[in-house]
Amino acid sequence: MASREPRGRPVLRRVTQITALSPHVAAAAVAETPAKTPAADPDALKAYQRVQNGSDVRGIALDTNPDEPVTLTPAMMYFLGAAFAEWLSAKRDQPIGSLRVSIGRDPRLSSPLMAASIATGLTSAGVSVARFGPCTTPAMFMSCILPEHKYDGAIMITASHLPVNRNGAKFYTCEGGLDKADIGALVKRAAELATEAGQLPADRFNDHAFVVTAALQASDELVQWVEFLPVYATYLRELMKAAIAHPDNRDAPLTGFKIVVNPGNGGGAFIADQVLGPLGADVSASIHLEPDGSFPNHTPNPEDKKAVAATTKAVLAAGADLGIMLDTDVDRSGVVDAAGNGINRNRYIALMSAITLRENPGETIVTDSCTSNGLATFITQLGGKHFRFKKGYKNIINKGIELNDSGVPCPLMMETSGHGAMRENYFLDDGAYGALKIVIEMVRRRLQGEPDISDLLKDLRDPVEAMEIRVAIKASDARAEGDKVTAAFKEWVDAGCAGASHWQLEKENYEGWRLRVTEEGDKEGWILLRPSLHDPDIVLNVESEHKGGMRTILEHILEFFKEHPEFEVSTAKVEEYVAAR
Ligand SMILES: O=P(O)(O)OC[C@H]1O[C@H](O)[C@H](O)[C@@H](O)[C@@H]1O
Numbered sequence: 272m273a274s275r276e277p278r279g280r281p282v283l284r285r286v287t288q289i290t291a292l293s294p295h296v297a298a299a300a301v302a303e304t305p306a307k308t309p310a311a312d313p314d315a316l317k318a319y320q321r322v323q324n325g326s327d328v329r330g331i332a333l334d335t336n337p338d339e340p341v342t343l344t345p346a347m348m349y350f351l352g353a354a355f356a357e358w359l360s361a362k363r364d365q366p367i368g369s370l371r372v373s374i375g376r377d378p379r380l381s382s383p384l385m386a387a388s389i390a391t392g393l394t395s396a397g398v399s400v401a402r403f404g405p406c407t408t409p410a411m412f413m414s415c416i417l418p419e420h421k422y423d424g425a426i427m428i429t430a431s432h433l434p435v436n437r438n439g440a441k442f443y444t445c446e447g448g449l450d451k452a453d454i455g456a457l458v459k460r461a462a463e464l465a466t467e468a469g470q471l472p473a474d475r476f477n478d479h480a481f482v483v484t485a486a487l488q489a490s491d492e493l494v495q496w497v498e499f500l501p502v503y504a505t506y507l508r509e510l511m512k513a514a515i516a517h518p519d520n521r522d523a524p525l526t527g528f529k530i531v532v533n534p535g536n537g538g539g540a541f542i543a544d545q546v547l548g549p550l551g552a553d554v555s556a557s558i559h560l561e562p563d564g565s566f567p568n569h570t571p572n573p574e575d576k577k578a579v580a581a582t583t584k585a586v587l588a589a590g591a592d593l594g595i596m597l598d599t600d601v602d603r604s605g606v607v608d609a610a611g612n613g614i615n616r617n618r619y620i621a622l623m624s625a626i627t628l629r630e631n632p633g634e635t636i637v638t639d640s641c642t643s644n645g646l647a648t649f650i651t652q653l654g655g656k657h658f659r660f661k662k663g664y665k666n667i668i669n670k671g672i673e674l675n676d677s678g679v680p681c682p683l684m685m686e687t688s689g690h691g692a693m694r695e696n697y698f699l700d701d702g703a704y705g706a707l708k709i710v711i712e713m714v715r716r717r718l719q720g721e722p723d724i725s726d727l728l729k730d731l732r733d734p735v736e737a738m739e740i741r742v743a744i745k746a747s748d749a750r751a752e753g754d755k756v757t758a759a760f761k762e763w764v765d766a767g768c769a770g771a772s773h774w775q776l777e778k779e780n781y782e783g784w785r786l787r788v789t790e791e792g793d794k795e796g797w798i799l800l801r802p803s804l805h806d807p808d809i810v811l812n813v814e815s816e817h818k819g820g821m822r823t824i825l826e827h828i829l830e831f832f833k834e835h836p837e838f839e840v841s842t843a844k845v846e847e848y849v850a851a852r
Contacts, residue, residue: 311462318472319347319462322439324805326451326665328458329430329439332381336436343438345388345482346470347461352392352426354460355442358453359398359424362444368397373414373499375406376428377538377599378562381438384482386428389440391486394493401497405562407538407601408441409701410503415445416697417506420499429600432535432572435565441600447698448665504545507707511550514711517718523551524714529591531556531607533582535571536563537599542703547710556589558582571598573605573689573702579613587611593713593724595706602664603689604702606709608725616687617646618728623691623705625727626712627683628655637671637684639663640782641739641799641812645732652730661782663804664690664700672698734796734814736821740848742809742832746839753802756809756838760784760800763831771827788815788824796820798828809840822852 311319322330322343328351330343360367374390376382390400401422403414411425424444430437442449442457449457465471470481517524530552532543540560548554558581559568569577573596586594586607594607596615605615606622614622624636628650635656638646642659650657660670664686671684675694684698685691691705692698713724746752761784768774768786777785783801790796796815803810811828815821825845832842 308463308467310466311459312466312471315466315471316459316462318342319350319458319465320455322347323451323454323458324439325663326448326454327439327441328454329433329437329805331436332379332385332430332438333436339436343385344472344478345384346465346478347472348385348388348428348440349392349395349482349485350461350465350468350470351440351457352389353396353464354392354457355389355424355426356393356396356398357460358457359444363423365423370398370423371401372398372424372426373401373403373411373420373422373497374426374428375403375411375414375499377407377430377564378405378536379428379430379438379564379599380435382428382564385438385440387486388482389426389428390494391482391489394489395485398493400494401499402494403497403499405538406500407541407703409602409699409703410500411441412443412447412697412699412701413503413506414499415443417502420497420502421445427600429538431600431602432570432575432598447668448700450665450669500541501545504541507546507703508550511546511707511711515714517714520551523549525710526551528593528710528714529553529556529589530710531558531582531585531589531591531594532560532597533558533578533585533594534597534601535559535569535575535578535599536561536566537571537597537601538562539571539597539601539703542595542597542601542706546703546707552710556585556591558585566599573598573603573615573619574687579605579607579615582607583611583613593710595710597702597706598689601702602700604691604706605689606706609723610725612725614725614728615689617643618731618733619689619705620685620687620691621646621649621728621731622709622724623683623685624650624655625653626708627693628653631680631682635674635679635681637667637674637681639667639686639688640785640801641687643734643737643814644795644797645734649731659779659781662686662801664688664692668692668698668700735816735818736796737814738812738821740811740813740825740844741803741806742811742845743841743843744807744809744839745841749807750802752839753807753809756835756840757783757800757802759835759838760831763834768827769830769834774827783810788820790815790817790820790823794820796824798824800828811845819852822849825849 322328331339332343376386408427411427414420414422414425427441430439515524534540536559543554543557582594582596592609596605637658639662647657667684671681674681682694692700696704744752773789775787785799788796794817799812813821
């Protein structure tokens, strides 16, 4: 692919393309030098900012639910592509025309159009684009790393496990995923470019006409279709062969193992077909391999009860050694052991910690804020240190990087959601890598005559009760209301939680407030109250070591909300839970 344009803003080229649609921009196009980009139209800015979801882009892409109007359109993807071209050029200090960006997508119904639109945004700016078609999030990052590919940037079109009408994008360079601040800059710039082009998100008809026209006028020469997944699968196979180093069967070290893969009709079937199968595993009992963006079987999410039940059933029916559950874009995973026990959330972190701490004794494991007390004890008993930080995969990854940089070795950062990153794997949020680490451990144990992987969890204490429940925020400024509730909760705690002397604030709190609750002698429980990262909710994570403990804790929480009728929230779900018990 040849690079074309000199470095610079892609305004004239884009403006020429959309002349027919935006007359006022056509006038600007005849100017010799492009005028300074105008500030973003306030409504456009709001619309673009609304689709920022922390360190990715997410929105409603399909008009399938009257209560959920579309918030992410193909034209918005186009301008996000154009904005990424500029961002990447500045980041890499490279002319736009020399940049190469790869684009992959998940099997969602809206993904092909979204991928085409963002590709057009990039090519209209002069970037060379490699389209991969169906791919996974970790593979997209690896396309910036693997020799002979090494793209300057990569974009994955996905909304992970979210409902069918959602979509979004994740952006990468060889340094990893873009941060919240980078995405903030990207959405702002996209809003400015859209304003400049007179392409305001509210106008849906114009939106579609714009994208079609732009696509028709875009240069095909800047787009190549590349089959990257087989390259990535080869990389993963070689990695496994080297890690297992089977004394008698180096090339097919999984011979004799039966593994069920359940990608939930997302993008992870290649783990069965192109990675585990060719290494000798019998993957014939795998389920839901067919990519299907309507997710007909269950949500592709290792936390989903139906996903666990389906995988367990398949493992037990086939007498398999292991089941692997993947989310849609394969940045999260969970497993099922040979006895059919689902290993996700705290148990998955415990399993990964046991493996990682054997390889990196005494080091620190970073987790999200709602991990169980049992997990903390488990990590400590293994000789490791536990750093319980915040929610959000990017938050824990950045904390892990920061700790390593400051001389605190940290090999694993994991969330209960199944997001996990390892120092040995580019600090990449990678569900495939985690699951493959477990396969490697399973083989190692058999070769050494050690018991099955589930033996690693025998000392993990599971809570008797555990759940997450949400208090919906009805106020228009949900973030501000969430902060007010959190501040009032702290005051309530400081004032003795209305007489609950057995409620104690944890020493380290990085988001919201986590309280240790001691009841019934030495039986413990805890509650974490925090504003959701992205949704208009106050999230309550609760665990108890005795039956009925969660109800008592939540009853007390309801008292807190009763004392604060000024908050615009709905505690209906908590009330329902308490009333039902
Ligand atoms: O704050 P919440 O609403 O619970 O959402 C928290 C979750 O948000 C996203 O889905 C991130 O990908 C996860 O890493 C994070 O755990």
